[in-house]
Amino acid sequence: MSAADMHEDNTRKAQEERLRAAWMAPRGWRYFTAVNNTRVGLWYIVTAFTFMLFAGVLALLMRVQLAVPNNSFLSADFFNQTFTLHGTVMMFLFAVPIFEAVAITVLPQMLGARDLPFPRLSAFGYWSFALGGVFVCGSIFFGAAPDTGWFMYPPLATDPEYSGIGADIWLLGLSFIEVASIAAAVELIVGFLKCRPPGMRINLTPLYGWYVLVVAGMILFAFPPLIAGDILFELERMFDWPFFDPERGGDPLLWQHLFWIFGHPEVYIIFLPAIALLAMIVPTFAQHPIVGYSWIVLAAVGTGFLSFGLWVHHMFTTGLPSISLGFFSAASEAVAIPTGVQIFVFLATLLAGRVVFSVPMLFAAGALAIFVIGGLTGVMVALAPFDWQAHDTYFVVAHLHYTLIGGMLFPTFAGLYYFYPVMRGRMLSARLGKTGFWLMFVGFNVAFFPMHIAGLRGMPRRVFTYPDEIGFNVLNLVSTIGAFVFASGVLVVIWAIARPKRNEPYAGRNPWNAGTLEWLIEMPGEDWGVRSVPIIESRYPLWDQKNLMRDVDAGRFYLADAAEGRRETLVTSVLDGDPVQCLRLPGPAYVTILAAFSLGGVFIFLTYHWWIAALVSGAICAVCILYWLWTGTAEIPEKREKNVGLGLTLPLYVSGPRSVGWWAMFITMVGDGTALASLIFGYFFYWTVHRGFIAAAAGPGAFWPIVGIALFAATWGAMLGALAANTRGSASGQRLLLILSLLMAVLGSLAGLAGPWTHAMTPSSHAYPAIVWTLVIWVAVHGAVGAVMQGYCLARSLAGRLTRDHDIDLRNVVLYWHFMLVSAVLTFVVVGLFPLAL
């Protein structure tokens, strides 16, 4: 070895030492403070699978109960809890979180990024999910689980006499988990748009990324209506505000609308990420680039939109006008087009390549077979007249399990087998995988196919038993046997994953000979993810770019070093992947765990009406979040720019639309705005359906709402002024305007509340005052949060952390106030001025 080579070798070793030190996930008793995506993702996956197994056991209990007629294995009451919790856990604690879990784990690797832009937010989301999940699942051990079905229809579920505390556990526990989903959506959208490697233009991104973008976008528009519904529901249960009580102007159908505006897109929120896994697996095992990349993008985006036009097909039997049923039936049929496109793209890719048979491919093929059957019965139940016959029967149970298990569970297992080497550095046993697959595939069909027939024969879903001699016996016994075969297959795969593998060798690099960047990872992987961030010139860089792996490993690309000992990743432009910033990422922290647990405390204590405990927990949470923001975000770097390698110098601090934080605020506020829009939808829903709704009680008048609009507009103007003053370099002007706007924000919130207050509107008397109060409280709370943000900026300015050149906080808060102004004007116009126009 020459002296020059030795020098290069030593430099490389020193770089690796520094990188390793910067990215090392904590060990020992600080293990759980880690925020590395690889570790948080792993916890997320393991936790979601644990919940899945728990809900699977509940399903087996139900199948035992239904195996023979007139069985008394479970009581009717416990059976109700079992099926409610089974559906709830599978949907909210497995199907949606497993998307977030897998995406957090593999998306950064696919993008050659060191991590996602907000690692602490991922960790916060995980801890929220884990705590909320344990809370909801644990309730069944105390006989307190929700028992009114996973969609919680009022009036059964709003009546505390019938539904007990279980409904509160469902509402508050799941609202808390929805926070985690929205956090993940923000993280993943910004991650996909801004953290791609240099050169990875939008036409070269892995298809998985496209699906993540679409699904995360769908979460932003689908979850907020449910959160709005949860708020109304819980206000009714806690304070007797009669949103769903027809005797006092409410309407139980409003809940069905809000629930299914969430619930139907959710089916696709579950399905698309699983199909996304197939879009990565199929090209690898066909050893051929995907045929029809643009068609997959069409299908993902098209499905994302159309899936929002399907929700009423869950409500075909509620007596809506026939033309409404027609619209939703039409959209339900139309969505079959993009769904079918994806399946044909996969088949074409397999035909174009030379297929390598393997366990992931087996699960992928099984998934397609099962899903196609579920899709066909879906086309059947999308027809209103057929649905009237099949509604609430086992036919629907069979249909939904064919779509979800074919469209989600099998692809997820395929993905698990495929990506396991990325996560743990070893291959899973092919023998166990094949055994598990066949048990699952055969068992599933034996269990669920007979349910179609049982349903057509008239067996209603959710009955805890059935009489002898009406033709259900054999079908149910067969289903039960199939369910146990299916479960044994799941256990074989779980064993393949969980059994100790210490004595087995690590897998070779890129063991499936795939083409995408996640397979750059070393076996076992280092905490840094990718040794250096490469320049990308192809959709399948490992196939097309010669020596890519060697050059990445040798640190010949960007960020090969961590000279300052900090965690860093590249931020690039949205369309063309041009590098724009070297982003410093925060490291391990306790504060995220504490923030998640104290926020969980708020929801859990509210369930039991422990008001003071909830208030204290909320205060702790607020302090945690402020501390987290103060110490971990918008940090002023020690130098303006940094050489990231290959002669490229990038800024360390950018603000406004170029920064990731601005995008996160924008995306969060879109979700927040959707929740407000859902509440306003509620207002107009009542107005449409109930004659004389607004005349039913005194209104808030026009005066205070107009004052509210004026004050919030003035606040917004003052914030613009503060930003302008700061940009001019006038710190004192900026501070003065911040104080002024803070005062006006508080007054604006109070003015909003003054409308219904001065007119003595009693929310428990009728749904009209109740919805008006809810809307103005929504705005007032947002005004108060905005005021806290203004105070925060003021404090940052006084502490020297917010300056003319370092204005991330101020720009993000101004963005918040843009949304706040729209929210306030819209709300006050609706509650104050709309009644005058009638």
Place this chain on the structure above:
Amino acid sequence: MRLVPKEIESLWTLFTAPAVWAAHFLLCYVGAAVYCAKRSSWGFGFEWVRVGIGVATLLALTMILVSAWLAWRQWGFGAQDPPHDRPTGHDRRSFQGLATLLLSGLSFVAVIYTAMPALVIAECNP
């Protein structure tokens, strides 16, 4: 001044046609639902709702055609075949154009699907 602006394509234009579908869908659904709930207080019959849906449909289809034409232009009027997978700005724009064009096609069909119930349903019922 040009009638059609030269370069308006961004990431957002990808979503134009599906957004038109969504707006058309909402308009039809909300319009019909509000009419059917309040029909007694309004002095016109259901046939006008159907006419309204027809007009909205023609408008929506026109907008989708415009979006499709812009996408076709961005795609270079099909001068080059897919897959558009070279690392150039040109291929990136071609890919966006093709994907937008495909989405316009899907949205066009979906808007027609939405309008079809208005052809056969002649009253609110119930």
